[in-house]
Amino acid sequence: MLKINKSYVVDENQNLIAVQIPIDDFTKIEExxxxxxxxxxxxxxxxxELLSGEEAYNYYQPLKNKSVES
Numbered sequence: 001m002l003k004i005n006k007s008y009v010v011d012e013n014q015n016l017i018a019v020q021i022p023i024d025d026f027t028k029i030e031e032x033x034x035x036x037x038x039x040x041x042x043x044x045x046x047x048x049e050l051l052s053g054e055e056a057y058n059y060y061q062p063l064k065n066k067s068v069e070s
Contacts, residue, residue, distance in 0.1 A: 002028060 004025050009018035021029075051059060 002032070004029070 002025075005022055006025075007020045008016050009020060011017050
């Protein structure tokens with residue numbers, strides 16, 4: 001399990017209001033979440049039909065051109 005170094009922030013009444021973590025820990029957490037999301041997406045699309053190289057090119061070319069124009 002990832003060890004997260006954290007510092008608690010309290011208000012004037014000593015109520016916990018926030019947590020601070022080092023940027024390196026935050027970056028690791030982001031990477032873990034992104035990898036989890038990618039794995040879930042891959043599982044969801046595992047049964048979908050695969051495109052050939054030419055079909056994929058034809059599918060993504062208009063999307064690429066549209067993003068370049070924006």
